[in-house]
Amino acid sequence: MLETVKIATVDLEVGMFVSALDRPWLETPFMIQGFRIENRAQIDRLQEYCDHVFIDTRQSRQPVEKVQRRAKVSHKRVPLAQIFRDRELKSYGDQTNFQEEQPRAEAALDLLVSDLCEIFEDVGRGGKINVINMRKSVEPLIGSISRNPDACLWVARLKQHDHYSYEHALSSAIWAVALGREVGMSRQDLRSLAMGGMLMDVGKLRVDPELLQAKRSLTAKESAHMQEHVTYGLQIIEESGIINPDVINMVTHHHERHNGSGYPLGLKGDMIPPVARIAAIVDTYGALTSNREYAAAISPSNAIRILYEARDVDFQAELVEAFIRAIGVYPAGTLVELSTGEIGVVVAEYRTRRLRPKVMILMDPNKRMLATPMLKDLQEQEDAKAEPVVNIMRSLEPGAYGIDLQSVDALSGLTTA
Numbered sequence: 001m002l003e004t005v006k007i008a009t010v011d012l013e014v015g016m017f018v019s020a021l022d023r024p025w026l027e028t029p030f031m032i033q034g035f036r037i038e039n040r041a042q043i044d045r046l047q048e049y050c051d052h053v054f055i056d057t058r059q060s061r062q063p064v065e066k067v068q069r070r071a072k073v074s075h076k077r078v079p080l081a082q083i084f085r086d087r088e089l090k091s092y093g094d095q096t097n098f099q100e101e102q103p104r105a106e107a108a109l110d111l112l113v114s115d116l117c118e119i120f121e122d123v124g125r126g127g128k129i130n131v132i133n134m135r136k137s138v139e140p141l142i143g144s145i146s147r148n149p150d151a152c153l154w155v156a157r158l159k160q161h162d163h164y165s166y167e168h169a170l171s172s173a174i175w176a177v178a179l180g181r182e183v184g185m186s187r188q189d190l191r192s193l194a195m196g197g198m199l200m201d202v203g204k205l206r207v208d209p210e211l212l213q214a215k216r217s218l219t220a221k222e223s224a225h226m227q228e229h230v231t232y233g234l235q236i237i238e239e240s241g242i243i244n245p246d247v248i249n250m251v252t253h254h255h256e257r258h259n260g261s262g263y264p265l266g267l268k269g270d271m272i273p274p275v276a277r278i279a280a281i282v283d284t285y286g287a288l289t290s291n292r293e294y295a296a297a298i299s300p301s302n303a304i305r306i307l308y309e310a311r312d313v314d315f316q317a318e319l320v321e322a323f324i325r326a327i328g329v330y331p332a333g334t335l336v337e338l339s340t341g342e343i344g345v346v347v348a349e350y351r352t353r354r355l356r357p358k359v360m361i362l363m364d365p366n367k368r369m370l371a372t373p374m375l376k377d378l379q380e381q382e383d384a385k386a387e388p389v390v391n392i393m394r395s396l397e398p399g400a401y402g403i404d405l406q407s408v409d410a411l412s413g414l415t416t417a
Contacts, residue, residue, distance in 0.1 A: 004054050009047040010311070010321060012037060015061035018046070020054040036061065040305065044329055044355055078318050080183050083274050089184035094148045098348040098358075101144060101151035108140035109155055109170070116166055116198060124205045129240035138194040142177055142187060149178045150332050150348040157333025158406055165204060165212075168286050173197035175282035175327070176250075179319070182326035183278075189246070193275065196250030199242075200279055203233025203251075230255065230264050246275045254279035257314045269316075277316050281307060281323050284314075289398075300331040301395035330357055335396040335403060338376075339388075341365030343401055347375065355392065367401060 004019060017036045025033050028049045036059065037043060046053060057064040081089055096104075115137040119129055144152045156174050176197035180190045204212060207229050211222055218226060233251045242248070253267065253276035260268030262280070272280075288303035304324055311317035330336060334346045336359060343363035356378040363369055381390055398405070 003058055004056055006052055007055050008052045009043070009050050010317065012043045012046060012053070012055075013062065014039060014043070017056045017059035017061075018053050019056040019059070021046075022050050022052050041355075048355060078316075080318060080322065083316070083318060084183060084185065087189060088186060090186065091184055092146060092181050096147045096151075098148065098151050098154075101148040102155065104140070104147075105144045105151040105155045108144045108152065112137050112141055112173075113166070113170060116169060119198075120166060120169070120202070120205065123202060123236060129199070129202075129236065129242065131240060131242055134195060134198070135191065138173065138191055138198075141173065142190045142194060145174070145177045145181055146187065146190070149181060149326065153178065153327060154332035154347060157331075165201065167290055168201060169198045171286040171290065172200055172279075172282050175285055175323075176278055178326045179278050179282060179323050182322045183319075192244055192246035193250075193278065195242075195244065196247040196275065196279060197282060199233065199237065199247060200250055200254045200283055201229060201233070202236050203229035203231065205236075206232040227255070227263055246273075249273040249276045250279040252276070254283050256280065258316050259313050261314070274319075277319050281315050281319060285323070291398075297398045299395040299397050300327075300334045301329055302397075304329055304331070328357065329355060330392060330395060332357075333405060335398065335400050335405075336392045337394050337396060339391045339393050341367075342376075343367060343396070343403070344373075344376065345403075345405065357392075359392075362403060363401060 007016070014037050017034070019034050021028060021030075029045070034056075035042075037046075115133055119134060123129060141152065152174060156171060173194045174197075176193040177190050180193045185193070207226060211218065211226055214222075230252060234248070237248060237251055253265075253272055256262040256265065256267045256272045256276060257280065258269060258272070258277070260266050285303050285307060288306060289297050289300050291297045304327075307315060307320050308324065311320040328346075330346045332346055332348060335343065336346060337343055338359065338361075342361050342365055344359040344361040347358045347360050358375060358377050358379075361370060361374040361376050376390065378390060378392070
């Protein structure tokens, strides 16, 4: 019986025993040459350093057959260039730092929120989408995310709108552009992603408001009516003269799922247009991290975990992994508790070291609010070999300890811990 199997780190599960890595142990922070995975954080750490590892089936806490089956389905990665083979991809680098980009991100989002509200109000009154204004409105957003996405992701977490439809449209556009940037899509494609993200759910403006605001499970008939928002959205797009195929595909197919369980056509795998696969991911992530009538928001890191666990079931694994690279395991705006007991909010990250971001410390170890927040750079502390090493212990749900992110001041005037 095979006792050691090779498994991609994206397919690891708690309980598996890691007996070897794809690189020397001394090149990693793992001090013990062989250990059992006890929690999700260890998997995140392994993914940071390794593409694959070797699992000892005898010492794993899972049935041998399950581990071997997982190894067999550990699928070959599909290059992003193959997924988007009809497009020319490029590599982006950060052109500005977080502090430089933050005021530009704020200006871009203020303009977009204002124009978005006007667009939705016009459509709600039976009017058409002003396509020219929409194109102009998304340009500053695309520019900001292209230069440095962390600033825009941070500001978006602070500028939550009290109307779910507006907030979801805005966040979907931001996540879609951030993912498109990670993939390497052109500025023209990023514009399409932004517009598609904003308009994915525009058809809900023609759905019975009582259904949208229901705080209960919908009946089968009501669910069928809710799904009609896709048809209504396409009607609005057509009435407005929008012929961009990417926007149309995002509106049409953002509820399709990788395994064919979605709607309206039950498409699966490569049958779903790539931009619609992006739309499905950002639509789900935006919904999970926002307060809805029937469900409270969950933490960004928990939403990331849900997407990760649904890879190659609901969503294409390669695009889920690209999304995680784009926004991080602990996206900007995530409330976290550090190993010191301090409470803070993730401000910006290093895209090469996603588990060691910058954190704005808001509470001391006794959970008392600080008079002046402090900025702690976990990456710098590790590089300086500070003792003890400070880590993120867990993410917190939005509103934990009564913290309202919208009341958190900008980064100016912060002291550095």
